[in-house]
Amino acid sequence: MSALRESLGFLTSRLRQVGIFVALILIVILFQVLTDGILLQPQNVTNLVVQNSYILILAIGMVMVIIAGHIDLSVGSIAGFIGAVAGVMIVHWGWAWWLAIPACLLVGALVGAWQGYWIAYVGIPAFIVTLAGMLIFRGLTLITLKNQQITPFPNELRALGGGFLPDISGGTSVLEWLTVILGVGGTAAILFQALKERRVRRKFNLENEPMAWFAVKNGFIAVLMLIITFLLASYRGTPIVLIVLAVLVIVYSALMNNSIFGRHTYAIGGNLHAAELSGIKTKKVTFRLFVNMGVLAALAGLVFTARLNSAQPAGGTGFELDSIAAAFIGGAAVQGGIGTVAGAMIGGLIMGVLNNGMSILGLGTDYQQLIKGLVLLLAVGFDIFNKNRTGSGGGSSMGRRFKWKTTPPATETSTPATPEPVVVDAK
Amino acid sequence: MNVPILQMRGITKTFPGVKALQDVTLDVNRGEVHAICGENGAGKSTLMKVLSGVYAHNTFDGDILFENEPCEFSSITDSEKRGIVIIHQELALSPYLSIAENIYLGNELAKNGWVDWRKTNLEAAKLLARVGLSENPVTPIQHISVGKQQLVEIAKALSKEVKLLILDEPTAALNDEDSDHLLDLILHLKGQGVTSIIISHKLNEIRKVADAVTIIRDGKSIETLRLDQGQITQERIIRGMVGRDLESLYPDRTPNIGEEVLRIEDWTVQHPQDHSRMVVNNASLNVRKGEVVGLAGLMGAGRTELAMSVFGRTYGRAVSGKVYKYGQEINTSTVSDAIDHGIAYATEDRKHYGLNLIEDIKRNISMAALNKLAKRGWVDGNKETTVANHYRKSMNIKAPSVAAITGKLSGGNQQKVVLSKWMFSDPDVLILDEPTRGIDVGAKFEIYTIIAELAAAGKAVIVISSELPELLGICDRIYTLSAGHITGEVPIAEATQETLMHFMTKEKE
Numbered sequence: 001m002s003a004l005r006e007s008l009g010f011l012t013s014r015l016r017q018v019g020i021f022v023a024l025i026l027i028v029i030l031f032q033v034l035t036d037g038i039l040l041q042p043q044n045v046t047n048l049v050v051q052n053s054y055i056l057i058l059a060i061g062m063v064m065v066i067i068a069g070h071i072d073l074s075v076g077s078i079a080g081f082i083g084a085v086a087g088v089m090i091v092h093w094g095w096a097w098w099l100a101i102p103a104c105l106l107v108g109a110l111v112g113a114w115q116g117y118w119i120a121y122v123g124i125p126a127f128i129v130t131l132a133g134m135l136i137f138r139g140l141t142l143i144t145l146k147n148q149q150i151t152p153f154p155n156e157l158r159a160l161g162g163g164f165l166p167d168i169s170g171g172t173s174v175l176e177w178l179t180v181i182l183g184v185g186g187t188a189a190i191l192f193q194a195l196k197e198r199r200v201r202r203k204f205n206l207e208n209e210p211m212a213w214f215a216v217k218n219g220f221i222a223v224l225m226l227i228i229t230f231l232l233a234s235y236r237g238t239p240i241v242l243i244v245l246a247v248l249v250i251v252y253s254a255l256m257n258n259s260i261f262g263r264h265t266y267a268i269g270g271n272l273h274a275a276e277l278s279g280i281k282t283k284k285v286t287f288r289l290f291v292n293m294g295v296l297a298a299l300a301g302l303v304f305t306a307r308l309n310s311a312q313p314a315g316g317t318g319f320e321l322d323s324i325a326a327a328f329i330g331g332a333a334v335q336g337g338i339g340t341v342a343g344a345m346i347g348g349l350i351m352g353v354l355n356n357g358m359s360i361l362g363l364g365t366d367y368q369q370l371i372k373g374l375v376l377l378l379a380v381g382f383d384i385f386n387k388n389r390t391g392s393g394g395g396s397s398m399g400r401r402f403k404w405k406t407t408p409p410a411t412e413t414s415t416p417a418t419p420e421p422v423v424v425d426a427k
Numbered sequence: 428m429n430v431p432i433l434q435m436r437g438i439t440k441t442f443p444g445v446k447a448l449q450d451v452t453l454d455v456n457r458g459e460v461h462a463i464c465g466e467n468g469a470g471k472s473t474l475m476k477v478l479s480g481v482y483a484h485n486t487f488d489g490d491i492l493f494e495n496e497p498c499e500f501s502s503i504t505d506s507e508k509r510g511i512v513i514i515h516q517e518l519a520l521s522p523y524l525s526i527a528e529n530i531y532l533g534n535e536l537a538k539n540g541w542v543d544w545r546k547t548n549l550e551a552a553k554l555l556a557r558v559g560l561s562e563n564p565v566t567p568i569q570h571i572s573v574g575k576q577q578l579v580e581i582a583k584a585l586s587k588e589v590k591l592l593i594l595d596e597p598t599a600a601l602n603d604e605d606s607d608h609l610l611d612l613i614l615h616l617k618g619q620g621v622t623s624i625i626i627s628h629k630l631n632e633i634r635k636v637a638d639a640v641t642i643i644r645d646g647k648s649i650e651t652l653r654l655d656q657g658q659i660t661q662e663r664i665i666r667g668m669v670g671r672d673l674e675s676l677y678p679d680r681t682p683n684i685g686e687e688v689l690r691i692e693d694w695t696v697q698h699p700q701d702h703s704r705m706v707v708n709n710a711s712l713n714v715r716k717g718e719v720v721g722l723a724g725l726m727g728a729g730r731t732e733l734a735m736s737v738f739g740r741t742y743g744r745a746v747s748g749k750v751y752k753y754g755q756e757i758n759t760s761t762v763s764d765a766i767d768h769g770i771a772y773a774t775e776d777r778k779h780y781g782l783n784l785i786e787d788i789k790r791n792i793s794m795a796a797l798n799k800l801a802k803r804g805w806v807d808g809n810k811e812t813t814v815a816n817h818y819r820k821s822m823n824i825k826a827p828s829v830a831a832i833t834g835k836l837s838g839g840n841q842q843k844v845v846l847s848k849w850m851f852s853d854p855d856v857l858i859l860d861e862p863t864r865g866i867d868v869g870a871k872f873e874i875y876t877i878i879a880e881l882a883a884a885g886k887a888v889i890v891i892s893s894e895l896p897e898l899l900g901i902c903d904r905i906y907t908l909s910a911g912h913i914t915g916e917v918p919i920a921e922a923t924q925e926t927l928m929h930f931m932t933k934e935k936e
Contacts, residue, residue, distance in 0.1 A: 204812040206830045258806050260797045267794055270783035277741060277772065277780050278795040278848070279763040337785050 015386055020331065020343070020379070024350050031357030038360050039353070042235035045228065050162060050307065052352035053241040054079065054300040056345055058323035059330075060252050061296035063344035066327050067256075068289050069269040069336025070119065070126035073320050074133030075297040078111050080316035081137040082301030087150030087311030090157060097156040105298050111137065112294020113287070120286035134320070142313050151310035161307030165238045175230075176237035183229025186246070187222050194218050241303055248296075253341045265289065269336025325372070326351055329379040350375065431495075432457040432622050433478075433591060438489035440477055447473045448487070451648045453641055455591070460613060460623045462633045464664055465643035465867075471626050472516075474643065475593050479513040480506040493591070510590030514580045516599060520568045527551035527564035530583045554582040558612055572727075574605030581612065592616065593624045598632060599865060602725045602893065610636050630661050642667035665868055676872065677900035680879040684903065685716035686753070688887040689770070689856045694748035696729075696736045696911075706732045706743060708911040714856065714887040719878060721898035722891045723927050724908035730891045731775055733908070734858045738772040739765045752855070766795060769855035773845050775864060775891070777838075781845045784834035788826060789815030791833050791844050796852040818847035823873060839870025846877060857881060860891045875901050895924045907931045 031039045038044055058075050065072050082104050089100040111133075118129045168178045194214075201208050208214070232238055256262035264285045267275040276282050300319065305311050330347030332339030351372060358368045435453040439446070448470045455461045465471050476482050478491065480500030491498040493509055500506045503513070520529050527548045536547045551564035560578045562571055568579065577597060584592055594613070598606040606629075613623050613636055627633055633640060640659055642649040649667050652658035690713040698704040707729045714720045724730045735742035737750060739762030750759050752768055759765040765772075774780040782791055792815045793800055800811050815829035822843045826836055833844055842862065849857060859878065863871045878901055882888050892898050898905055905922050907915040907930035915930030 200809060204809070204816065204829075206812065206828050258808060260801050260804050260806060263790065263794075263797055263806060266786065266790070267783055270785050271779070273780045274783055275794070277738075277762060277774060279739070279761075279766040280794070281761075281763065333785075337783065 017331070017343075019382065019386075020329065020346055020350070023379075024346055024353070027350060027353050027357070031353060031360070035357060035360045039357055040231065042231045044356070044360070045231040046235045046239060048352055048356050049232075049242050050239050051356065052348060053239075053245050054304045054307075055319060055322045055326060055352065056245055056348045057248060057296055057300040057303065058319055059326040059344040059348045060248055060341055061293040062320075062323040063327040063330065063332050063339045063341055064252070064256065064265060065126070065289055065293055066324075066332045066334075067269045067336060067339045068265050068286060069272065070286070070289070071324065072115075072126065072130045072133075072290070072293050073324075074115065074130040074137055075293065075300070075323060076316040076319035076321075077134045077137035077141065078108065078294060078297040078316070079301035079304060079319055080141045080312075080314070081111070081144065082108055082298040083305035083311040083315045084141045084144040084150070084313075086157070086302055086305055087153075088144060090153060091150050091311075097154065100157070101160075101302060104302055105295050108294040108296075108298025108301075109291050110294070112291040112297075115294070116287040116290030119290060120283040126290075141315070145311060145313050147313055149310045149312045153306065153309050157302075157306050158309055159240055159306070160244075161241065161303050161305070161309075163240045164236045165240060165243070167237055175233040177233075179233040179238045180229060182238060183225060183233070187225040187229070190225070191218055191222055244299075244303075249341060249345060256341055261285065261288065266337060269338070271337070322351055323348070325376045329376060331383070334380075347379075350379075430457045431455065432493065434490075434492040435474075435478065436490045436492070438474065438477055438487060438491075440473055440482065440487040447646055448477070449646045451489070451643065451646070453648060454651065455622060455624060456639070458617060458620055458622055459638040460617055460625060460636045462637035462640045463624060463626045463643060464630075464633065464640055464668055469643045469668075469867075470646040471643055472595060473646075475513055475595060475624070475626065478506070479503055479511055479593065481513075507587050510588055511593070512584040512587055512589040512591070513593040514577075514584060514595065514597065516596045518573075518576050518580055520576055520579060522569035523567055525565045525567055526555070526562060526571070526579055526582075529568055529579060530554060530564075530586050532583075534587065550586070551582070554585050555579075557585060558582045559608070559615075572605070574601045574608070577601065577605070577609060578612070581609075581616075585616075589621060591622045591624065593626075595626045596865075597625065598627065598629060602727070604725070606632065630664055633664065634659060634661065640664060644668060668868060676868075676875075676896075678872070678876045678879050680883065682717060682719070682882065682903050684718045685885070687713050687715050688752060689714050690751040690754075691733075691737060692749045692751070694733065694737065694750075695746070696732060696743035697745040699742070699744050702744070705911050707736065710748075710908070710911070710913045712906050712913060712916075714889055716885050716887055717882050718904065719882050719888045719890060719902045721902035721905035722889060722908060723895065723898055723905055724931055727910075728908040728931065729911040730908050731860055732911075734772055734860055734889070734891060737765070738762065738770060738858065766852055766854075769853070770858070771795075771849035771852055771854035771856070772858045773849050773860060773862065775861035777841055777845050782833050782841060785832065787830045787832055788819065788824065788836075788844055789829040792818055792829075792847045792851055795848050799851070799853075814851060815847075818843075818851065822847050822877065837870075839866045839873070842866055842870070842874060843877075846874070850881070854886070856887045856889070858889045858891070861893065862890065863892070863894070863897065871897075895927055898922075898927070899924065907933075909933050 028039065058079070062072060062075065085107055086100055086104050089095045089103060090097065095103070115129050115133050118124045119126045165176075165178050165182075167176055169176075198208055198214065209217075232242075256265065264275065264280045267278070267280055268282050268285055272282060301316060304315060308315070326348035327339060327344045328334070328347065329350055330339065330343030330345065332344065354372055354375060355368065358371065431454055433453070433455040435451065438448050438451040438453075440448040451470070451474060453463075453474070463471050463474070473482075477487050480502050483501045484499040493511065498506070498509065506513075521532065524532070530551050531547055536543050536550065548564045555562060555564060555578075558578045558581050560575055560582070562575060568576060571579075581592070597609055601609065610632060613625065617623065625633075625636065637659060638654045640652045642652070642664065644667070652663060652667070690711075692711045694707055694710045695705060696707040698706050710729075710733060712720070722730050722733070732742050736746050737759060740746055740760050741762060750757050757768045759768060759770060778784065783794065789811055793806075793811050797806060800806050800814070812829060818824065819826065819829050824836075824840050824843045824847070826840065833841055836844065846859075846862070862878070863874050866874065878888055878890065890898065890902060899919070899922055903919050905917045905919065905927060906913055907917070907927055909931055914933045915927075917926060917930070
């Protein structure tokens with residue numbers, strides 16, 4: 001009984017993280033019922049993944065920029081511009097895909113460097129620079145395309161948007177076995193990682209989440225992964241873009257948590273002055289963040305162009321808003337310093353399921369926009385309500401990560417410091 | 428005379444998981460100055476928020492009687508209507524608005540929705556005269572000093588016909604002169620019938636103005652000392668706050684001073700905006716191994732500016748002068764250069780410049796020296812936790828674990844996190860700017876002990892402080908600064924508060 005109470009206390013203490021997860025599940029169930037089961041049909045699940053992949057790629061870069069306390073309004077235009085550049089390179093100039101893709105990513109990096117220069121070294125607010133960028137790169141898209149779409153693209157590039165991993169059983173099986181292997185392997189890896197982290201936390205005397213919650217959470221994630229694996233495997237297997245996305249999520253999560261660059265990003269967003277006075281080269285970090293955003297926007301533009309099999313003058317319009325919404329629904333703080341790549345992915349999926357479900361229901365873009373706007377407002381509103389309720393000045397996910405109930409508040413008693421050796425040689 | 432104006436009975440306030448106040452009683456008599464003392468985190472500010480309606484009446488237990496009538500405030504507006512005005516530690520003034528506009532902010536002198544500027548400025552001038560501030564009411568707030576801004580806050584309170592004035596650490600950011608003026612003003616207002624509650628860490632201030640002192644410890648009211656019963660003494664207050672007597676305010680140490688580590692020569696810094704002003708002017712100083720050197724000066728003398736301009740040019744422009752370490756000239760023009768040369772600077776303003784308050788303890792400690800924990804750009808999280816746990820133990824940081832968010836720690840513990848951060852960067856020279864500001868007596872002793880141990884371990888330490896007894900208690904040598912000039916260098920044996928003050932107020936010709 002006390003274990004139950006402990007778990008409940010823990011759940012309320014991290015309402016935000018649990019809430020967003022529950023929200024995603026409720027939305028999925030809601031649309032599954034409303035669409036008479038179309039939502040979770042294998043083909044539609046595959047569609048969902050491919051359709052949202054470029055927003056999710058953008059959301060990775062966006063949440064990093066937001067964590068550092070900036071914003072990027074130009075990513076949609078950059079994605080469109082890179083699509084146009086790819087069209088010119090591949091279709092007009094006849095470049096091979098293995099040359100054109102790195103070249104396009106490089107152009108994306110240069111675009112990011114251009115914006116990063118104005119933001120980091122000149123000191124113009126990112127909102128202004130990227131608002132200008134939104135116009136500039138939309139204009140360059142139109143100029144590059146001469147206002148006409150470029151099509152068709154070769155199959156190798158189109159695979160990036162709509163291709164699947166090869167079927168190793170040669171089409172004889174009901175399930176795609178490669179997908180099953182990847183899915184089950186991935187699930188096992190996630191569980192293994194979670195257990196390992198729990199063991200490390202115990203070793204270093206850091207609070208762990210209650211066992212019951214840990215088991216339920218990870219069991220749930222595992223079941224979810226296996227269901228998705230099964231659905232994908234019973235259609236055409238693993239979309240190539242899902243592999244790309246999975247690699248990006250793993251690499252960028254690690255980067256944000258464990259690399260000096262990631263730590264400096266959080267430090268800058270949390271307290272710019274303190275970061276500067278700690279010797280962090282804040283301008284350099286900011287510059288790099290925007291270069292990175294440019295590369296990811298270029299990748300998103302490539303995926304989008306590949307999927308449509310055409311570079312279009314209006315390509316990428318509105319992507320910036322979807323990716324910003326994904327980051328904020330996923331728990332990023334407007335003031336910076338708080339947010340996770342995983343959260344942004346869940347936020348992006350919520351938006352994606354809403355889009356997809358409402359499209360199946362035949363709702364027009366009018367209602368779709370209305371409902372998506374309300375969801376964004378409610379998600380962030382809930383965040384702020386929640387923050388006020390617990391009276392914590394800090395942020396959403398981090399601040400509530402640990403329970404303070406069982407331990408007394410950190411007030412000082414006045415025992416003088418024990419004269420232990422203080423100066424440490426930290427190798 | 429002893430007519431109660433305010434009675435708070437059985438106040439209990441709970442935050443999720445934490446009992447911030449427990450059965451607190453407070454009796455304030457009409458026309459007295461009532462001090463509230465207690466360590467950081469004891470619950471003083473919470474109590475004042477309960478009183479002023481920041482916490483609505485249904486969010487806590489207990490009764491408040493003001494002028495013998497029960498109070499049920501839902502917001503600050505309600506309490507201000509009854510004449511209870513609170514002035515917070517962080518002043519709530521709008522920097523771009525004029526003095527007069529700030530005084531009447533939210534309370535504008537208007538006819539049919541249109542502000543009557545003539546009347547606003549006229550009335551504001553009268554209020555400024557009452558608080559003894561000779562400034563034009565149309566001057567923007569950002570152009571007057573913090574000390575004067577404090578007076579504007581009081582003028583604002585007077586405009587609301589205040590009966591009970593609550594001041595939360597009013598002198599924390601003021602120099603001695605401004606503090607004296609403020610305390611005199613509180614006494615003056617007392618003569619006009621305004622009752623004041625003053626929250627303060629500074630015991631000599633309390634002795635100067637308070638008629639009564641209520642001591643709060645761990646969310647409970649311990650006792651109320653009264654002047655007319657001869658109970659207000661420094662020892663008595665400290666004993667109440669910490670629950671026992673402090674034998675000595677400063678740890679004993681035998682200095683073991685070696686070779687010169689850092690020398691600053693002919694250091695000159697221009698004001699970042701006003702280029703004709705030299706904030707630091709031709710200053711030279713040095714510090715040796717195992718030595719604690721004090722830097723004394725009044726507010727505006729240029730102490731912090733000197734330190735920050737040396738530490739990576741983080742203040743000022745057109746900085747000139749030379750920095751030598753072990754006799755070799757070094758370049759400290761960026762913060763990372765300074766850190767690489769073994770210099771650390773712990774800021775006076777830890778909330779704005781020292782800590783990432785939304786981040787946990789371990790990541791704050793590792794912030795200035797992440798590369799020591801990393802291989803090829805990747806941080807070893809286990810090593811980081813080990814290091815942080817080490818400092819939590821050796822520095823006696825009180826927190827459930829090193830994964831606790833620093834914003835939730837008390838001032839003393841936050842300061843220990845800042846010190847840990849710099850100790851982990853393994854410097855040879857530590858510049859500590861107001862290391863005990865806003866920290867209670869017990870934790871101060873811990874900080875002094877840490878400083879003594881740093882010196883004993885062969886570090887060179889420079890301490891900037893506004894509290895002269897503190898410098899006299901921990902330093903081996905003290906420099907005085909006045910208007911950007913070094914005006915004196917006093918060995919501890921010859922230093923007294925009087926000699927230091929003499930140098931600190933000296934005008935260089």
